[in-house]
Amino acid sequence: MTMMSNNDILQLHDKQFKKFITREQIHDAVKRLGAQITADYNASEVVFVVVLKGSILFATDLIREVHLPCRLEFIRAESYGTGMHSSGKVNVTHYTGMDLTGKHVIVLEDIVDTGLTVKQILAHLEEMNPASLKIATLFLKPEVCKGTVATHYVGFEISPLFIVGYGLDYNELGRNLADVYILHETL
Numbered sequence: 546m547t548m549m550s551n552n553d554i555l556q557l558h559d560k561q562f563k564k565f566i567t568r569e570q571i572h573d574a575v576k577r578l579g580a581q582i583t584a585d586y587n588a589s590e591v592v593f594v595v596v597l598k599g600s601i602l603f604a605t606d607l608i609r610e611v612h613l614p615c616r617l618e619f620i621r622a623e624s625y626g627t628g629m630h631s632s633g634k635v636n637v638t639h640y641t642g643m644d645l646t647g648k649h650v651i652v653l654e655d656i657v658d659t660g661l662t663v664k665q666i667l668a669h670l671e672e673m674n675p676a677s678l679k680i681a682t683l684f685l686k687p688e689v690c691k692g693t694v695a696t697h698y699v700g701f702e703i704s705p706l707f708i709v710g711y712g713l714d715y716n717e718l719g720r721n722l723a724d725v726y727i728l729h730e731t732l
């Protein structure tokens with residue numbers, strides 16, 4: 546059940562969330578990352594590997610800000626967890642052909658928390674011998690992952706709290722929100 550009480554507070558399942566990052570701020574960050582990628586790859590072709598499900602809003606907005614020849618592939622990385630904690634075990638599934646040999650690859654992630662998911666995705670993609678392999682993530686929790694994984698393009702560094710919206714979910718709800726909300730512990 547999703548219930549809006551006002552514009553800035555919303556309820557998803559048993560928890561309340563408060564507006565944290567606006568759609569305008571997200572748009573600015575996505576534009577900045579798109580410009581950075583466009584400049585860095587200097588007209589080379591890029592393959593974006595989109596990590597389902599959370600990254601789809603980020604991916605569809607970002608690729609329109611990238612002015613390079615580019616391809617899209619999709620994978621799913623399930624961490625066998627529900628709610629607010631990942632279980633630590635990651636299973637990677639492909640949905641598309643993915644010949645990455647000799648390609649410049651950028652993995653599109655919604656959020657890097659412990660970094661475990663993205664690390665296992667990188668190890669998996671590395672075996673396909675790409676020419677280069679980088680990560681673009683909209684959100685990074687630096688205090689949690691503590692630099693254990695190299696994130697090349699980062700939209701926002703955030704504190705170690707739980708967020709939803711713009712693709713990110715709490716038990717599958719909240720992905721469709723245009724703004725990002727943070728867990729409101731005190732309500």
Ligand code: IMP
Pocket residue numbers: 599624631656657658659660661662663706707708709713714715
């Ligand atoms: P990891 O800890 O970096 O492996 O993150 C695992 C996954 O947990 C991410 O890909 C997200 O799907 C999810 N996750 C981590 N932090 C959040 C959050 O604040 N909100 C929603 N999902 C999150």
Ligand code: MG
Pocket residue numbers: 599714
């Ligand atoms: Mg999730």
